Amino acid sequence: MIQVENLSRQFGDFTAVDNLSFTIKPGEVLGFLGPNGAGKSTTMKMLTGFLRPSSGRVVVFGHDMWSNPLPAKKMIGYLPEGAPSYAEMSVHAFLDFIAAVRGLQGQEKKHAIAVAVEKSALNDVLFQTIDTLSKGYRRRVGIAQAILHDPSVLILDEPTDGLDPNQKHHVRELILNLAQDKLVIVSTHILEEVTAVCTRAMIIARGKLLVDETPAVLAARSETGKLDDIFRSITGGV
Amino acid sequence: MSPLMIVARREWNAYFSTPLAYVFLVVFLVLCGFATFELGGFYLRNQADLQSFFAYQPWLYLFLVPAIAMRIWAEERKSGSIELLLTLPLKLHSIVLAKFLAAWLFIALALALTFPLWITVNYLGEPDNGAILAAYLGSWLMAGAFLSIGCCLSAASKSQVIVFVLTVSVCFLFVLLGVPQLLNSLSGVLPQVIVDGIAQLSLLTHFDAISRGVLDLRDVLFYLFFIACWLAATGIVIEQKKAE
Numbered sequence: 001m002i003q004v005e006n007l008s009r010q011f012g013d014f015t016a017v018d019n020l021s022f023t024i025k026p027g028e029v030l031g032f033l034g035p036n037g038a039g040k041s042t043t044m045k046m047l048t049g050f051l052r053p054s055s056g057r058v059v060v061f062g063h064d065m066w067s068n069p070l071p072a073k074k075m076i077g078y079l080p081e082g083a084p085s086y087a088e089m090s091v092h093a094f095l096d097f098i099a100a101v102r103g104l105q106g107q108e109k110k111h112a113i114a115v116a117v118e119k120s121a122l123n124d125v126l127f128q129t130i131d132t133l134s135k136g137y138r139r140r141v142g143i144a145q146a147i148l149h150d151p152s153v154l155i156l157d158e159p160t161d162g163l164d165p166n167q168k169h170h171v172r173e174l175i176l177n178l179a180q181d182k183l184v185i186v187s188t189h190i191l192e193e194v195t196a197v198c199t200r201a202m203i204i205a206r207g208k209l210l211v212d213e214t215p216a217v218l219a220a221r222s223e224t225g226k227l228d229d230i231f232r233s234i235t236g237g238v
Numbered sequence: 239m240s241p242l243m244i245v246a247r248r249e250w251n252a253y254f255s256t257p258l259a260y261v262f263l264v265v266f267l268v269l270c271g272f273a274t275f276e277l278g279g280f281y282l283r284n285q286a287d288l289q290s291f292f293a294y295q296p297w298l299y300l301f302l303v304p305a306i307a308m309r310i311w312a313e314e315r316k317s318g319s320i321e322l323l324l325t326l327p328l329k330l331h332s333i334v335l336a337k338f339l340a341a342w343l344f345i346a347l348a349l350a351l352t353f354p355l356w357i358t359v360n361y362l363g364e365p366d367n368g369a370i371l372a373a374y375l376g377s378w379l380m381a382g383a384f385l386s387i388g389c390c391l392s393a394a395s396k397s398q399v400i401v402f403v404l405t406v407s408v409c410f411l412f413v414l415l416g417v418p419q420l421l422n423s424l425s426g427v428l429p430q431v432i433v434d435g436i437a438q439l440s441l442l443t444h445f446d447a448i449s450r451g452v453l454d455l456r457d458v459l460f461y462l463f464f465i466a467c468w469l470a471a472t473g474i475v476i477e478q479k480k481a482e
Binding site for chain 1: 239241244245248251252255256317318319321322324325326327328329477480481
């Protein structure tokens with residue numbers, strides 16, 4: 001369970017995230033929606049302990065992210081925006097490094113890497129340098145490192161951004177498969193994604209939480225039933 | 239293996255996965271040879287020691303250490319991998335230390351590869367090998383001091399070129415503080431106590447005795463303290479700058 005209490009973050013005079021509060025339970029797949037620059041990434045950076053909130057707090061399964069970050073960070077698998085990794089390493093060396101940092105050793109580590117590679121369909125490129133991979137493969141490498149230690153919480157920042165339709169489909173399948181026993185947070189600005197994978201949708205704009213309901217309820221708000229229309233009408237003014 | 243060692247090992251391997259390490263080693267060794275034999279007059283001095291080698295170390299480090307240091311944090315910030323690294327269950331200070339240690343050990347390797355000079359001087363005469371070992375240790379400590387400055391400034395910018403220029407400038411300042419001409423002109427304006435204090439901050443002043451083989455504990459402590467301060471500053475700079 002993740003509790004977010006009155007979370008805010010300012011950059012100078014600019015308020016990126018404005019007093020967000022919500023709770024997410026295991027089994028939920030939360031779609032974090034919003035226009036570009038709405039504060040989605042900033043929120044995720046605070047959830048994962050990368051950025052310090054200006055005020056408010058994040059509690060991950062009872063561990064406060066700022067007063068006790070290590071146990072909280074251990075429970076989270078995170079795909080940062082753009083799926084950064086170490087370009088000069090091979091896929092295997094990179095996953096091995098992450099697994100080692102995550103405290104996995106020996107057989108356990110081997111097994112964890114094999115499972116993550118299998119789930120992310122990376123077998124073909126396992127010993128290639130990450131530098132030489134296509135965008136889609138790099139994204140999958142990012143997802144593989146996030147699920148390596150079988151985390152209770154999976155936070156994915158725009159996991160399908162820049163992928164072709166087949167790759168998108170594959171990533172969504174992957175999220176659905178993982179979601180059964182985990183708590184997943186996915187940020188996106190693609191609305192079809194929400195209906196495809198999420199059990200709950202949040203729309204934020206200018207750092208404020210505007211909507212928090214299931215995708216079905218959200219869709220029922222408009223006569224056309226199209227999420228796009230609702231999204232525009234909700235965020236268009238801001 | 240401790241998390242610190244895992245991160246340090248990755249950093250160490252990263253040096254060798256690009257031509258950077260090999261270019262650095264070759265340039266360092268060629269310049270060391272040139273400084274020792276041409277500038278330092280190794281043969282002309284007709285003495286069985288490596289002073290002509292060690293005397294030019296600060297000036298070599300001035301340009302070569304920033305070249306090693308500039309990528310340490312700037313690259314992580316540029317590629318965004320810093321976000322990955324800092325959300326792993328690791329303490330910030332162990333990451334800072336791991337990255338520093340990997341680079342420092344790399345410089346130790348470069349220094350160790352100057353061993354033909356040591357063989358040469360032992361072949362030609364009977365040098366005081368204890369003094370030479372002490373000077374090597376001192377040289378490595380001084381390199382660590384330069385490196386710690388580079389670490390900190392590397393965290394301040396995403397551009398490696400800017401980091402390089404800044405680091406060379408700041409390192410040059412810390413070398414310059416020990417140059418006698420500057421200290422003499424300062425003692426005309428400032429009280430002697432302050433001038434002595436300034437001289438004590440210089441990386442050159444503390445290296446002077448060490449390069450002659452006199453390894454004073456105070457000099458060693460100075461370098462270690464210097465490194466610790468800059469690494470602590472590195473942590474603060476990362477906290478401030480990582481959001482950008």
